[in-house]
Amino acid sequence: MKKTLIGRLAAYTFAFVSLLALALPAQAQLAAGVDFAEIKPALQVDNPARIEVVEFFSYACPHCSDLNPLVKKWAAKLPADVAFKRVPVSFNSPFYQLMAKLFYTLDAIGEMERLDAAAFDAIHVKGLKLIDEKSVQEWAVSQGVDAKKFSDAFKSFSVDSNVKRADQLSRSAKIPGVPALVVDGRYLVVGKNVKNHDERLALTEKVIDKVRGERTAKK
16 A cells, blocks of 8 residues: 555656646756856946846957848837847958948948848848948949938948947947847846757747746746
8 A cells, every 4th residue: 555655756756847847937957058048247238127037249250140130020029028139240351340340330321221131141142342441432422321320320320320329239239249149238148059049039039938938927
């Protein structure tokens, strides 16, 4: 009878543990150093009321080019409590810095939505040598942008300031390479086991869930 009772208790225990594992939120399955790395001190976010996801990227990066159409569709479907923004990196590289200035110039003149994908294609599909201000401006003009409008924005204090802030942000986050995703200013998505961009975005959703769970627990 003891054996029967012990067997039943073991079965109940196993069933309880199995159900508990299924009930655990997605964030409990994440592993520090494998799925994410904590950023200390945390980065300042634009709106603490929402969970901010930042994509660190560069037009110069071929992997960022591959991710771009996927992350745009993904970001468009994020829930209302999540905010998404992009930050170009420079990595002390003149070419990457030039691309960061291009990004903020397009944003300043209201051409981001129209020419964002075209900037990636110019470099990684068409193989254009956008290597200095002249070549970048010539490309923009070929896309229907007014030359003076582009030049004025490109040389503006606000664009330079945005590039410097982006540099500081990427240094503070200790971004090792791009593309990189940071959630809530606190977690860098590492994804050592991810095999493609879709899996990286799915992992980012789990990190978002982790943050959401942590916020709920504090209330």
